[in-house]
Amino acid sequence: MGxxxxxxxxxxxxxxxxxxxxxxxxxxxxxxxxxxLFGLVVNNMVQDAAAKVGINYFNYYVAGVTIIxxxxxxxxxxxxxxxxxxxxxxxxxxxxxxSRRELVLGRSIGGGLRSFxxxxxxxxxxxxxxxxxxxxxxxxxxxxxFLFAFGVSGMSITIAVAMKSGDxxxxxxxxxxxxxxxxxxxxxxxxxxxxxxxxxxxxxxFNPLTYAAELFRWGTGVEGILxxxxxxxxxxxxxxxxxxxxxGVVFYERRLEGGDWE
Amino acid sequence: xxxxxHVIEYDLRNFFRYRWFIIGLIAMNLADLxxxxxxxxxxxxxxxxxxFRFFAPGLAxxxxxxxxxxxxxxINMEVRREIHHYMLSLPMTRTELAIGRVLAGGLRGxxxxxxxxxxxxxxxxxxxxxxxxxxxxxxxxxxxxxxxxSISIAVSTTSFEKxxxxxxxxxxxxxxxxxxxxxxxxxQVLATKGLGPLVTFAQVNPLTNGSDxxxxxxxxxxxxxxxxxxxxxxxxxxxxxxxLATFAYSTVLQRN
Numbered sequence: 001m002g003x004x005x006x007x008x009x010x011x012x013x014x015x016x017x018x019x020x021x022x023x024x025x026x027x028x029x030x031x032x033x034x035x036x037l038f039g040l041v042v043n044n045m046v047q048d049a050a051a052k053v054g055i056n057y058f059n060y061y062v063a064g065v066t067i068i069x070x071x072x073x074x075x076x077x078x079x080x081x082x083x084x085x086x087x088x089x090x091x092x093x094x095x096x097x098x099s100r101r102e103l104v105l106g107r108s109i110g111g112g113l114r115s116f117x118x119x120x121x122x123x124x125x126x127x128x129x130x131x132x133x134x135x136x137x138x139x140x141x142x143x144x145x146f147l148f149a150f151g152v153s154g155m156s157i158t159i160a161v162a163m164k165s166g167d168x169x170x171x172x173x174x175x176x177x178x179x180x181x182x183x184x185x186x187x188x189x190x191x192x193x194x195x196x197x198x199x200x201x202x203x204x205x206f207n208p209l210t211y212a213a214e215l216f217r218w219g220t221g222v223e224g225i226l227x228x229x230x231x232x233x234x235x236x237x238x239x240x241x242x243x244x245x246x247x248g249v250v251f252y253e254r255r256l257e258g259g260d261w262e
Numbered sequence: 263x264x265x266x267x268h269v270i271e272y273d274l275r276n277f278f279r280y281r282w283f284i285i286g287l288i289a290m291n292l293a294d295l296x297x298x299x300x301x302x303x304x305x306x307x308x309x310x311x312x313x314f315r316f317f318a319p320g321l322a323x324x325x326x327x328x329x330x331x332x333x334x335x336x337i338n339m340e341v342r343r344e345i346h347h348y349m350l351s352l353p354m355t356r357t358e359l360a361i362g363r364v365l366a367g368g369l370r371g372x373x374x375x376x377x378x379x380x381x382x383x384x385x386x387x388x389x390x391x392x393x394x395x396x397x398x399x400x401x402x403x404x405x406x407x408x409x410x411x412s413i414s415i416a417v418s419t420t421s422f423e424k425x426x427x428x429x430x431x432x433x434x435x436x437x438x439x440x441x442x443x444x445x446x447x448x449x450q451v452l453a454t455k456g457l458g459p460l461v462t463f464a465q466v467n468p469l470t471n472g473s474d475x476x477x478x479x480x481x482x483x484x485x486x487x488x489x490x491x492x493x494x495x496x497x498x499x500x501x502x503x504x505x506l507a508t509f510a511y512s513t514v515l516q517r518n
Contacts, residue, residue: 037438049305171286178293
């Protein structure tokens with residue numbers, strides 16, 4: 001596998017992303033509205049319950065919404081693939097002297113990197129709000145978030161190529177988003193998920209969003225004690241990354257050609 | 263009138279063709295109610311607030327919004343794939359076509375929302391006949407307005423990704439700044455953080471008025487009292503966006 005070719009694919013995705021000024025501004029508004037509207041208002045509603053389990057809900061939510069933003073930005077690479085298929089760019093990409101494997105790996109890494117670049121400035125604001133208690137923990141958390149972003153990007157590409165239909169992809173992503181975000185600890189603590197329905201808490205324990213959110217809270221000091229060891233969280237995210245990046249490559253290679261894009 | 267009915271029939275038939283969309287929407291709405299609302303109910307029970315009962319009417323508005331907004335994604339797809347040229351070649355005026363599509367979007371919203379509203383009646387209480395008629399009228403006007411917003415965005419965005427992103431922004435701004443997810447009195451905390459204009463926006467937001475109107479009839483709470491201004495607010499919103507969408511659809515498509 002040629003690293004130079006891989007980098008060319010990554011670079012193309014990054015350049016494309018930076019050219020989407022409208023989308024970047026709009027997604028910035030998503031983030032601000034989630035923090036400044038939903039976060040502040042819901043904090044007012046549930047702060048007593050959060051305090052009961054030793055949590056400052058606003059800080060807890062801000063850390064969670066950072067992970068949700070990272071997730072949704074990484075997922076957007078799937079929409080790019082449909083745009084390319086619709087305009088015939090996909091066929092052009094397949095004619096380039098780049099192997100299918102390099103193409104999909106490059107796109108997966110590019111998708112993860114660009115979501116990280118996008119979240120970068122927001123992350124600085126979030127860190128100013130939350131503070132950093134231990135820089136080493138934060139570095140571990142950021143590394144885990146890299147794995148998470150690459151994994152989500154790979155998952156998005158895998159689903160997009162499996163669906164080959166922009167409409168089906170959009171609705172499946174909506175459903176997946178509804179379940180994966182709500183059945184994680186990005187928005188509320190496990191204690192209350194357990195009280196609502198023990199199955200919710202059980203599912204949340206295997207959710208990559210939970211691992212990423214908990215590790216980020218641990219890294220910033222929002223949560224002193226994790227419900228699982230940081231190693232388990234990093235391992236969980238590594239398995240997620242590995243499954244969707246490398247297994248996704250094989251799947252992508254098989255489904256890529258043959259048209260049938262809707 | 264006949265031409266408008268044809269367009270409405272076309273869009274309603276299309277709506278039922280997208281079975282997966284409907285199943286997906288139902289799954290998303292149920293996740294909101296049975297996961298998020300259930301967990302938040304546990305968290306708010308400490309302050310004796312039953313969030314589940316509060317959110318149920320809001321869920322009908324969430325469903326109405328999502329399904330009425332679907333017309334926009336179809337129109338956006340037609341524009342991108344240039345199917346709109348065929349639509350414009352049909353023996354009807356541009357205005358008839360545009361009005362038909364705005365109304366169809368609203369009716370689709372009503373169709374999808376009906377089971378959610380019935381669930382509300384079962385979980386909360388059944389309204390009287392005049393109350394039911396008022397609820398249905400308000401929600402129909404709201405659905406037409408949302409359909410108008412969706413069509414206006416659909417004809418103004420050139421790519422699916424831009425449409426999806428704009429949809430997200432509209433969703434977040436309208437829902438987070440309304441009483442769909444939390445009571446208006448809780449939103450007033452924003453005024454103390456220097457975000458007073460957002461509180462005003464939440465008060466005049468048609469989604470606030472739509473969901474609080476349902477609550478005024480279904481929740482026996484002194485916090486929610488019906489006012490004709492609620493209906494007026496939704497009617498004004500509906501008229502503005504139905505007109506805007508009709509204008510945008512009939513002129514922007516022609517220019518393309």
